[in-house]
Amino acid sequence: PLTRDQVRLSKRLSLVLRHRPETAGLTLDANGWVPVPVLLAALSITRAELDVVVAGNDKSRFAVSPGPDGVDRIRASQGHSRRVAVDLELPPAVPPAELFHGTPRTNLDSILREGLRPRSRHHVHLSIDVPTAITVGRRRAADVVVLSVAAGVMAGAGHVFHRSDNGVWLTAVVPSQHLSVK
Ligand code: HQG
Numbered sequence: 411p412l413t414r415d416q417v418r419l420s421k422r423l424s425l426v427l428r429h430r431p432e433t434a435g436l437t438l439d440a441n442g443w444v445p446v447p448v449l450l451a452a453l454s455i456t457r458a459e460l461d462v463v464v465a466g467n468d469k470s471r472f473a474v475s476p477g478p479d480g481v482d483r484i485r486a487s488q489g490h491s492r493r494v495a496v497d498l499e500l501p502p503a504v505p506p507a508e509l510f511h512g513t514p515r516t517n518l519d520s521i522l523r524e525g526l527r528p529r530s531r532h533h534v535h536l537s538i539d540v541p542t543a544i545t546v547g548r549r550r551a552a553d554v555v556v557l558s559v560a561a562g563v564m565a566g567a568g569h570v571f572h573r574s575d576n577g578v579w580l581t582a583v584v585p586s587q588h589l590s591v592k
Contacts, residue, residue, distance in 0.1 A: 442496035507562035512547025533580035
């Protein structure tokens with residue numbers, strides 16, 4: 411597990427690579443990438459410190475790979491704010507028949523009325539199994555409800571799904587007729 415300082419760095423990386431790059435004086439490219447040397451300078455950290463947090467991150471939130479110029483770059487694999495205009499260029503993917511979404515019970519009435527919406531992010535985020543969905547919902551409240559999403563039926567009806575590099579399923583919206591309480 412990461413130390414407290416490493417978790418703090420991980421959260422800072424999420425902030426600058428998903429939500430507020432300008433707080434570190436950074437700009438993401440069109441696909442969300444930042445050259446690693448630029449990030450290291452902006453955050454005053456070493457490559458070794460970055461590598462530990464990227465490798466030890468519990469959800470593999472960050473991807474590092476060489477750019478066309480051979481210089482390593484880094485981006486968040488999912489979770490970007492809508493206010494940050496990035497296109498991850500994830501190809502459409504065929505989802506499993508059922509996916510899951512964990513949310514505070516206080517959201518339930520609204521979700522059953524208007525479906526799942528991306529809110530401040532680019533996509534609705536869906537989990538591959540119930541335990542993962544519970545963990546996601548518990549970030550926000552102790553009393554969590556898990557919704558089953560009829561992803562296979564949705565795909566058949568023309569909804570497009572993507573799978574992020576760290577295994578999160580993404581789609582634009584989930585209309586309420588494709589939701590049921592687990
Ligand atoms: C809810 C984390 C009322 C939705 C996670 C959620 C995930 C509605 C909240 C990723 C609604 C948005 C995303 C409606 C949606 N009425 N509430 N119509 N539609 N909601 O954080 O899915 O750890 O943007 O249920 O693991 O919780 O950061 O989405 O509660 O993968 O890497 O509105 O963030 O990843 O919250 O989490 P979020 P989320 P990281």
